[in-house]
Amino acid sequence: MPEYDALIVGAGFAGLYALHKLRMLGFSCRVLEAGTGVGGTWFWNRYPGARCDVESFSYSYSFSEAIEQEWTWSHRYAMQPEILAYANFVADKLDLRRDISFGTRVTAAGYDESRHGWRIATDTAGEFRAHYVIMATGCLSVPKVPDLPGLENFRGGILHTADWPREGCELAGKRVGIIGTGSSGVQAIPIIAREAGHLTVFQRTPNFSIPAWNGPLPEDQRKAMKAEYPALRSKARNSYAGDYADEYYLTIMAMTPEQREAAFELRWREGGFNYQYAFRDMMDDPQANELAADFVRRKIRAIVSDPITAEALCPKDHPIGSKRLCVDTGYYETFNRPNVTLVDVKADPITGFTASQLTTRDHSFALDTLVLATGFDAMTGALTAFDIRGRAGRRLKDTWQAGAGAYLGIAVAGFPNLFVITGPGSPSVLANVILAIEQHVEWLSELLLHARSHRITEIEAERKAQDDWMADVRASADRTLYPHANSWYLGANVPGKPRVFMPYVDGFKTYEAACEAIAADGYRGFHLLRETEEAA
Ligand code: FAD
Numbered sequence: 001m002p003e004y005d006a007l008i009v010g011a012g013f014a015g016l017y018a019l020h021k022l023r024m025l026g027f028s029c030r031v032l033e034a035g036t037g038v039g040g041t042w043f044w045n046r047y048p049g050a051r052c053d054v055e056s057f058s059y060s061y062s063f064s065e066a067i068e069q070e071w072t073w074s075h076r077y078a079m080q081p082e083i084l085a086y087a088n089f090v091a092d093k094l095d096l097r098r099d100i101s102f103g104t105r106v107t108a109a110g111y112d113e114s115r116h117g118w119r120i121a122t123d124t125a126g127e128f129r130a131h132y133v134i135m136a137t138g139c140l141s142v143p144k145v146p147d148l149p150g151l152e153n154f155r156g157g158i159l160h161t162a163d164w165p166r167e168g169c170e171l172a173g174k175r176v177g178i179i180g181t182g183s184s185g186v187q188a189i190p191i192i193a194r195e196a197g198h199l200t201v202f203q204r205t206p207n208f209s210i211p212a213w214n215g216p217l218p219e220d221q222r223k224a225m226k227a228e229y230p231a232l233r234s235k236a237r238n239s240y241a242g243d244y245a246d247e248y249y250l251t252i253m254a255m256t257p258e259q260r261e262a263a264f265e266l267r268w269r270e271g272g273f274n275y276q277y278a279f280r281d282m283m284d285d286p287q288a289n290e291l292a293a294d295f296v297r298r299k300i301r302a303i304v305s306d307p308i309t310a311e312a313l314c315p316k317d318h319p320i321g322s323k324r325l326c327v328d329t330g331y332y333e334t335f336n337r338p339n340v341t342l343v344d345v346k347a348d349p350i351t352g353f354t355a356s357q358l359t360t361r362d363h364s365f366a367l368d369t370l371v372l373a374t375g376f377d378a379m380t381g382a383l384t385a386f387d388i389r390g391r392a393g394r395r396l397k398d399t400w401q402a403g404a405g406a407y408l409g410i411a412v413a414g415f416p417n418l419f420v421i422t423g424p425g426s427p428s429v430l431a432n433v434i435l436a437i438e439q440h441v442e443w444l445s446e447l448l449l450h451a452r453s454h455r456i457t458e459i460e461a462e463r464k465a466q467d468d469w470m471a472d473v474r475a476s477a478d479r480t481l482y483p484h485a486n487s488w489y490l491g492a493n494v495p496g497k498p499r500v501f502m503p504y505v506d507g508f509k510t511y512e513a514a515c516e517a518i519a520a521d522g523y524r525g526f527h528l529l530r531e532t533e534e535a536a
C-alpha cells in the first residue's frame with residue numbers, strides 16, 4: 001500500500017499550495033482529487049457569469065513573487081475560465097501534477113492508533129497510508145440540491161451551477177427557469193437572460209447585491225498593481241477581510257444624513273465588498289445597518305422599472321451583510337428585460353413538476369431547462385460526506401452532530417494528525433479565501449516542522465482548547481448582526497444541520513495573531529506526543 005508523510009485531499013487553491021509547501025520542506029506527499037483537473041471551485045463552477053467577488057489582484061497567491069509577476073489579470077474581477085487558467089498555470093509552474101491523482105475520490109479515512117497514522121480508501125486508486133492527512137476539501141464544494149416536490153417528473157434539462165457541464169450548455173432561445181438568488185444566481189441570471197428565449201427567476205429570499213463595475217484593467221494600471229504587490233499584500237495581511245481595500249474608516253452613526261448619503265453613494269460607485277467593510281458599525285449596530293440596507297433598497301427601486309418587481313427584489317428579512325453580499329454585473333437591470341419574469345416562491349410556493357412544467361400554488365411555467373443555483377452544504381459538507389473515523393473509531397459526523405468545531409478551525413479533538421484547511425472556527429469564508437488558505441498552510445507547515453524536529457509522532461487538539469475556541473467564536477459572532485440571518489454561515493440552508501455560526505468573525509489579522517501566539521506558546525492547546533514519551 002503506498003505510504004506518504006502527508007496525504008492532501010483536494011486540488012483547489014488549498015491543496016495546490018499545501019502540496020508545494022510540504023514538498024519543499026521535504027515531506028513526501030500525494031494529492032487525491034475527485035475532479036479531473038486542478039482548481040477546485042473554479043474547476044466545478046463553470047456557469048455563465050462565474051467570476052470572483054474579491055478583486056483578482058487580491059484573490060490570488062501571494063507566496064511567490066515569480067507567479068505574481070508572470071501572471072497578468074485581465075479584469076478587475078476575473079471570469080472563471082481565467083481563474084481556472086491561473087490554477088493550471090500555478091500547477092505547471094510548480095510542477096505539481098506529478099504528485100496529484102486526479103479522478104480519485106476519497107471514500108473513507110480511519111486513524112490507526114498503533115501506527116499514529118491514517119489509512120485512506122478511494123473509489124478508483126485503492127488504499128493509501130499517511131502519517132498526516134490534510135483536508136483541503138473546500139468550504140463550498142458540496143452542491144446542495146433541494147428537496148423540490150416532484151422534481152423527478154421533469155424531463156427537461158436540470159443543471160446545478162456548481163456542477164456545470166465542461167462542454168457548456170446551449171440555452172439560446174430556450175425557456176429557462178432558475179431557482180436561487182444567492183451569489184451564483186445573481187451572477188448567472190444576467191448572462192442567461194441575454195441568451196435564453198425567456199428566463200423565469202424563482203426567488204425565495206432576495207439578497208443584497210452591490211455592483212462590481214467590472215471591466216478590463218488598462219495596461220498602466222496592471223503594471224502599477226504589479227509594482228505595488230508587496231505593499232498591497234502587506235496591507236491585506238494586516239486587514240480584517242484579507243484584502244487591500246481601505247476598511248473600517250467610516251462610522252455610519254457619526255455622520256450627518258447628507259454625509260451618510262454621500263458615503264453610501266461613493267461606496268456604491270466604487271462597487272464590491274467595501275460597501276460593507278468601509279463602515280465600522282455596519283455589522284454591530286442595527287440602526288446603522290438598516291440605514292445602509294435602506295440605501296441599497298432605494299437603489300433597487302430606482303433601477304427596476306416595475307414597482308412590484310422592484311419591491312419583491314428588496315431584501316427585508318435580514319441585516320445587510322449577514323448573508324454574504326452579492327457582487328453583480330447588471331443584476332437588477334436584468335429585471336427590466338421583457339424576457340425575464342420574477343416569481344416570488346415564498347408568496348406562491350413551488351408545488352411540483354410535470355414533464356415540461358414547474359408548478360406553483362397559483363401558476364404553471366413551461367420550461368426547457370431548470371438551473372439550480374441552490375448553494376452548498378457549506379464548511380462541513382465535504383468532511384461529513386464520507387466516513388472519517390478518529391480515535392476509537394469515532395466518526396467525525398457524530399462528533400459534529402451538535403455543531404461543527406475545530407481548534408483554530410484547523411484540528412479536531414479525537415482526530416490526531418488530521419488537519420483541515422479553512423475549517424469551521426477559522427475566518428475562511430469571511431476573508432479573502434486564498435489568503436486564509438495561505439495562512440493556514442504556512443502555520444500548519446511550521447507545526448509539522450516543529451513535530452519533525454522534536455520527534456513528535458502525534459498532534460491532537462485538546463478537547464478543552466477546542467471547546468473554548470469555539471465558545472469564543474460564537475460569542476464574537478453573537479456580538480454582531482451576522483447570526484441574524486438564515487445563512488449558510490449558520491448551516492441554516494441545510495435541513496437538519498445543527499445551527500452553529502461557523503466562521504471566525506473577528507477578522508483575518510486578529511486570527512493570525514492568535515495563531516502566532518499559540519505557536520509561540522509551544523502550540524498551546526495541542527497535545528504533542530513525543531516518541532520518547534511513548535517509549536516510556
Ligand atoms: P475548493 O476549491 O473547493 O477545492 C476542494 C477540492 O477538493 C475540490 O476540487 C473537490 O473536488 C475536492 N474534494 C472534496 N472532497 C473530496 C474527496 N472526498 N475526495 C477527493 N477530492 C475531494 N472566495 C473568495 O475569497 N473570493 C471569491 O471571489 C470567491 N468566489 C467564489 C465563487 C464561487 C462560484 C464559489 C462557489 C466560491 C467562491 N469563493 C470565493 C470561495 C472559494 O471556494 C475559495 O475562494 C477557494 O477557491 C477554495 O479553495 P479550496 O482549495 O479550499 O477548496
Ligand code: NAP
Nearest residue numbers: 051052053146180181182183184185204205324373374375
Ligand atoms: P447561496 O448563497 O446559498 O444561495 C442559494 C439560493 O438558493 C438562495 O437564494 C436560496 O434561497 C435558494 N434556494 C435554496 N433552496 C431553495 C428552495 N428549495 N426553493 C427556493 N429557493 C431555494 O448559494 P450560492 O449562490 O451558490 O453562493 C454560496 C456562496 O458561494 C456565496 O455566498 C459565496 O461565498 C460563494 N460564491 C461567490 C461567488 C462570487 O461572486 N464570486 C459566486 C458564487 C458563489 P433562500 O435564501 O431562501 O434559502
